[in-house]
Amino acid sequence: MLIRTVGLINFLTMITENNISDWAERYIDHQLNSDEGHMLDMALQHDAALKASFEASVDLIRMLRSSGEQQAMRQMMAEVATDRKAWAAEYEKTPRQLSFRKYLRTGAVAAGLVMLSSLATYFAMNKGSQNSNNQQYTLLRRELESIKHSQSKIIDSLSKDKEPQDQHPARFGGTGFALTNDGYVATNFHVVKDANNIFVQTNDGETYSAYIIARDPAADVAILKVEDKHFRFSKSALPYAIAKSTSGLGQRVFSLGYPQEDPVYNEGYISSENGYNGDIQSYQLEITANPGQSGAPILDKNGTVIAVITGKQSNTAGTTYAVHALALHNLIRTLPPENTIRLSENNRLSRLDRTEQVKKLRDFVCAVKVN
Amino acid sequence: MSQVIYSDIELLEGLAAGHRDAVTALYRSYHPVLVRWMLSRGGMEADAEDVFQEALLVLYEKAQQAEFCLTCKLSTYLFAVSKRLWYKKLAQKGPLLSPMDEEQEEGAYYGGTQPEDDLEEHWERELQFEQLEQSLEQLGAPCAALLKAFYVEKKSMQEIAAAFQYTNAENAKTQKYKCLSRLKKIFFARTPGLKLK
Numbered sequence A: 001m002l003i004r005t006v007g008l009i010n011f012l013t014m015i016t017e018n019n020i021s022d023w024a025e026r027y028i029d030h031q032l033n034s035d036e037g038h039m040l041d042m043a044l045q046h047d048a049a050l051k052a053s054f055e056a057s058v059d060l061i062r063m064l065r066s067s068g069e070q071q072a073m074r075q076m077m078a079e080v081a082t083d084r085k086a087w088a089a090e091y092e093k094t095p096r097q098l099s100f101r102k103y104l105r106t107g108a109v110a111a112g113l114v115m116l117s118s119l120a121t122y123f124a125m126n127k128g129s130q131n132s133n134n135q136q137y138t139l140l141r142r143e144l145e146s147i148k149h150s151q152s153k154i155i156d157s158l159s160k161d162k163e164p165q166d167q168h169p170a171r172f173g174g175t176g177f178a179l180t181n182d183g184y185v186a187t188n189f190h191v192v193k194d195a196n197n198i199f200v201q202t203n204d205g206e207t208y209s210a211y212i213i214a215r216d217p218a219a220d221v222a223i224l225k226v227e228d229k230h231f232r233f234s235k236s237a238l239p240y241a242i243a244k245s246t247s248g249l250g251q252r253v254f255s256l257g258y259p260q261e262d263p264v265y266n267e268g269y270i271s272s273e274n275g276y277n278g279d280i281q282s283y284q285l286e287i288t289a290n291p292g293q294s295g296a297p298i299l300d301k302n303g304t305v306i307a308v309i310t311g312k313q314s315n316t317a318g319t320t321y322a323v324h325a326l327a328l329h330n331l332i333r334t335l336p337p338e339n340t341i342r343l344s345e346n347n348r349l350s351r352l353d354r355t356e357q358v359k360k361l362r363d364f365v366c367a368v369k370v371n
Numbered sequence B: 001m002s003q004v005i006y007s008d009i010e011l012l013e014g015l016a017a018g019h020r021d022a023v024t025a026l027y028r029s030y031h032p033v034l035v036r037w038m039l040s041r042g043g044m045e046a047d048a049e050d051v052f053q054e055a056l057l058v059l060y061e062k063a064q065q066a067e068f069c070l071t072c073k074l075s076t077y078l079f080a081v082s083k084r085l086w087y088k089k090l091a092q093k094g095p096l097l098s099p100m101d102e103e104q105e106e107g108a109y110y111g112g113t114q115p116e117d118d119l120e121e122h123w124e125r126e127l128q129f130e131q132l133e134q135s136l137e138q139l140g141a142p143c144a145a146l147l148k149a150f151y152v153e154k155k156s157m158q159e160i161a162a163a164f165q166y167t168n169a170e171n172a173k174t175q176k177y178k179c180l181s182r183l184k185k186i187f188f189a190r191t192p193g194l195k196l197k
Helices: A002-014 A020-028 A034-046 A048-082 A100-127 A130-159 A326-333 A354-362 B008-016 B020-040 B045-064 B074-093 B115-139 B141-152 B157-163 B169-190
Strands: A172-178 A184-187 A198-201 A207-216 A221-226 A252-257 A264-272 A282-286 A297-300 A305-312 A319-324 A365-370
Touching: A020 A034, A020 A048, A020 B169, A034 A048, A048 B020, A048 B045, A048 B115, A048 B141, A048 B169, A172 A252, A184 A365, A198 A221, A207 A326, A221 A326, A252 A305, A252 A354, A282 A305, A297 A354, A319 A326, B008 B020, B008 B045, B008 B074, B020 B045, B020 B074, B045 B074, B045 B115, B074 B115, B115 B141, B115 B169, B141 B157, B141 B169, B157 B169
Parallel strands: none
Antiparallel strands: A172 A184, A172 A365, A184 A221, A198 A207, A198 A365, A207 A221, A252 A264, A252 A297, A264 A282, A282 A319, A297 A305, A305 A319
16 A cells, blocks of 8 residues: 555656656557556646646647548548549440440441442442543532632631621621520620621521620620520530539540531640630630631530630641630629529530530530621 | 448448548449539539548548447438538639529438538648648658657657667657657647647
């Protein structure tokens, strides 16, 4: 009994500011036996400063440890994230895959037949003399000429767009894409700037009258509304979402636009995060764009609209500029309540392959014609 | 390809213990769903990755607390946290981008676990960790390395003495005390009135 008391006193004198962190450590790790626990309690009760110091030590040691654990966890999660094959196997597989083997035999027979018939056609055609070949060649050239013709016409009319008295329904044009199925369309401001009449021509060739409901000249975006109240782009819902955040360098992108009567597909990548002269509102892209593609949507590989084509650099081939889709969100927010646009909440394109994506997209991209 | 299906409880326990299998399983089950959701809300895949990791971290912290009791499905909780993280991110980008109000609160029934509170706690903790990191920097490299070796890497005093070239373990221990009390001064001077749990 006596010895024990002496021991106790010895220990009591030992708990000081100098070794308090050792006590704190052992306290956290539950290494104090009941006697020691009792001693610690006593010591802290009698000395408020020591108590504060003890508590601070406990907090600090716990925090040091948990911060280390958290860093290890972050590290591990980053590793798992990059180790995609461990967890992403199923959902990265293409959704529909024909089992090739199953159809190999049928396919081979079919291919053989096709080859035979095409060879037969080839010989038949050749027998018919050189003339027919020449004709095809000229036809092709004439078509090229007519394309050239129409393009120079667009450029022509662009240069003197101050004369409104033109009978022709479309003096120049760009591209637009649906923001909603019921006729809100995004395009470039410069496409519709001096317009008397605006027409929207959809994928099925129908033309509808439209008017401007919002514009942002600085960002070069505008929102149009088709006049017809019963207008719908498609029977199905809008398949894409509009990005609320920006994409990084190197992101693969594609676009659908109307440089001619039929929609034209292009693909490329983000070559710089800033646009012309370092414009932070737009991207610089490496993608082909021709007159008429102003206002065309730029989509990333998941089919999210990330930007809108606005222009290209004149002295290089593929350098194109596109304003961030954020500009559209900002513009939508300025709309009066009666025109509020509720954007699509669904992206139906993310798991499809490209041709399927474009097929779904086609209905929602339109030519914008202006006179 | 046979994959073990874990129950919510097993996943939580695995996560709390820092098991890689649990993290992989969580990725497998919930990452694709979140990516799809984020893409539909105008997010990018990189955003989804950030949000998912942050949400897992919140779950990890909660799972370590003995009193944490999940009263809803793990997926529901994880998704609720992710959603709030994404809305916060959007709000930071600009007030115009935050979602329509009705989307904010759609049936907040999580029983005893409140994702909102848990997130607040998480952010507070992040702030403290940041303060700690800065304090360690101010403390200087030798001391910070010594403390990390002991408390984070959990090396023994003998190992530390050898690695840091102290004559013996006892010496290293003394040094550790000194470092810790200096860190204590620096840290609590930075964060007066800090209340930890």
